[in-house]
Amino acid sequence: MFRISQFMHELAQAEATGVYPAPARRTGKSPGSATQPLGPVVIWNLIRRCNLTCKHCYAFSADHDYPGELSTQQVFDVLDDLQAFNVRALILSGGEPLLRPDLFEIAARAKAMGFYIGLSTNGTLIDEPLAQRVHAAGFDYVGISLDGIGATHDKFRRLEGAFDRSLAAVRHLQKLGTKVGLRFTMTELNAFDLPNLLNLMRDEQVDKFYFSHLNYAGRGNIHRGKDAHHLATREALDLLYQTAWDDARSGGQHEYVTGNNDADGAYLLQWVRQHLPRWADDVQQRLVAWGGNASGVHVANIDNVGDVHPDTMWWHHTLGNVKARPFSEIWMDLSDPLMAGLKTRPRQVHGRCGGCQYLAICGGNTRVRAQQVTGDAWAEDPGCYLSDEEIGVAPGDARVVTTAYRGRKVIELVPSDS
Known part of the structure; x- marks a missing residue:
């Protein structure tokens, strides 16, 4: 909150x-x-x-x-x-x-x-x-x-x-x-x-x-x-x-x-x-x-x-x-790998979240959205509404976008650097 x-x-x-x-x-x-x-x-x-x-x-x-x-x-x-x-x-x-x-x-x-x-x-x-x-x-x-x-x-x-x-x-x-x-x-x-x-x-x-x-x-x-x-x-x-x-x-x-x-x-x-x-x-x-x-x-x-x-x-x-x-x-x-990853500071997120200058503030944002859309709990959060320029990452790479639900994704629980 x-x-x-x-x-x-x-x-x-x-x-x-x-x-x-x-x-x-x-x-x-x-x-x-x-x-x-x-x-x-x-x-x-x-x-x-x-x-x-x-x-x-x-x-x-x-x-x-x-x-x-x-x-x-x-x-x-x-x-x-x-x-x-x-x-x-x-x-x-x-x-x-x-x-x-x-x-x-x-x-x-x-x-x-x-x-x-x-x-x-x-x-x-x-x-x-x-x-x-x-x-x-x-x-x-x-x-x-x-x-x-x-x-x-x-x-x-x-x-x-x-x-x-x-x-x-x-x-x-x-x-x-x-x-x-x-x-x-x-x-x-x-x-x-x-x-x-x-x-x-x-x-x-x-x-x-x-x-x-x-x-x-x-x-x-x-x-x-x-x-x-x-x-x-x-x-x-x-x-x-x-x-x-x-x-x-x-x-x-x-x-x-x-x-x-x-x-x-x-x-x-x-x-x-x-x-x-x-x-x-x-x-x-x-x-x-x-x-x-x-x-x-x-x-x-x-x-x-x-x-x-x-x-x-x-x-x-x-x-x-x-x-x-x-x-x-x-x-x-x-x-439990998910709990271990959630309690790790900084969290081992990747994509836009991993390179974000505000990672210490948002903590990697909401991992559920990342997991539900991509299948990877440590991927970027598609709900982030800040631009690449605002968060300090290089533009050009395609962002993860929220797609319509078509069934549950497989959960990836292993932190990205392991």
Whole structure:
């Protein structure tokens, strides 16, 4: 995740004081032991069942039960291991997590253990009584997906009236004081609605806006031929950066973040060089410290049956199962070539990514897109929207382009220099 607002607030502070602020430290203490690094943010798909069949669903969810899902006690056992491993943040997802009967029991247990807990939902099930239950459960954040206004959203979600129901959920939770965010995945079919959604965020006084680039997993991979073109992506980022900058400069506290394309960090540096060149070196240092793509490092995924993945987009690659081994053991096992490669710094990528001057910032971007399009997890990411000139590589060689889905590629897991 790329936290645009964090950088914009730092820039606003620098402009006001004449000094770029010091970075916040990311450390933590494991219960009953010495200081150790924080564990990854765990996105946990507690259930695969969903009342919708969205076009870009990475989980291929549908409205039926799936066998083998973790029991309540198994979830509690995993929570104990995550706490001991110094994991602090959980994002409870699905499918539609509100369809899991023990969701609030799980949430209560996690809150009592001191976890930050977010809820990722499509919002269509949240009427006023359910909103009160969600609020009472103490979720630190609820993300509700809106992929356009009205019929645009309904078409993505394949349910007439989905937009109205999800917007009603936002309003119910806002009224109760729960922190709410809008989640938007952009493709060429809904890019035109981004300004309208940002206006909706302002009008509804929503706290957070999450802009997701399309990643090639699940139905999102099947529909990758409708991914936004690079020019549309740049225009969207220009709008997001300016909106976040205006908010930070005026003292606003809204959050604007992006996900699934770590070229956003390099593009922000270019924005700063153009608009606030005085702080470009400071921002570059902060971006290098951020390090870009966090799959397999600072972000993890546990799916509904307990399989562990480097992130939610890697469901076609399983590292192990928490029914057989603790998450903490699976996560630190580098015998898996993909995990070994993801944890290597710098990552041994090739093509445009290997020669990119911003590799230390983006971390090689999203390896899933590279693998799904080329069959090689370490090839260039076709989702990068920066030009050869911008990234400092010689022009002339043909770029890897996103082609329509025609079946799964063979995964190449051996790093390029081995």
